[in-house]
Amino acid sequence: MRVTRAEARERNRRALLDAAFQVVSRDGYRAKLEEIAERADLTTGAIYSLFGSKNGLVVALVADYLRPYYEEIEQAVPAGLDLLEAVDAFARHYWRSCDAPDALSGLSLQITLLDMALHDPDLGSRLATSVRAQENHLIALFTGRPHNGSVVTSQQAQRLVTALRALFVGLSQGVPLGLAPHADEQYFADVARALASGMSLIDHDEATRRADQP
DSSP states (O other): OOOOOHHHHHHHHHHHHHHHHHHHHHHGGOHHHHHHHHHTTSSSHHHHHHSHHHHHHHHHHHHHHHHHHHHHHHHSSOOOOOOHHHHHHHHHHHHHHHTTTHHHHHHHHHHHHHHHHHHHHHHHHHHHHHHHHHHHHHHHHHOOOOOTTOOHHHHHHHHHHHHHHHHHHHHHHHHTTOTTTTHHHHHHHHHHHHHHHHHGGGGHHHHHHHOOOO
């Protein structure tokens, strides 16, 4: 069967992303385009044609890595749950990802990407933009859910997502390394619920008014 140009382009794109995952996870900012291209049975010209640059390839790698993760979250946290139920479901799903067989490789990639961002401010800015775009899915996931007699606003959901990300990034690093031996699924759910019930849901204007009160 004859392969169309679009199919060939997508096949080459997939091969380069798979090769980049292996090389970047191992070498970080020292990763060589020549090795990535060789692993994909392509040339460095294909990288520039498809991604524009090494940084473009890395940003695409992050988006490719995160996309199924956020899609799985949307399935794990269905509509109809109130906020605390949704946060509970999200936390349990996150724990399962930390306890998965490929958790260490995922952690390795996260640490490597952080190191690359520190060495290349332009790449760091582009990676931050990519991650924020993906996090918008989480903000939308929590926005509008009932909580304490009202519904969660977009601003509240954004503050909550920032806090949850900080919490779970720390836990996700500790679990595979054995630094959080008691952080089981129930622990993830409990701390996430406690966080969602606290100050993270107060709007900025409301927090300012409280701070100004005598």
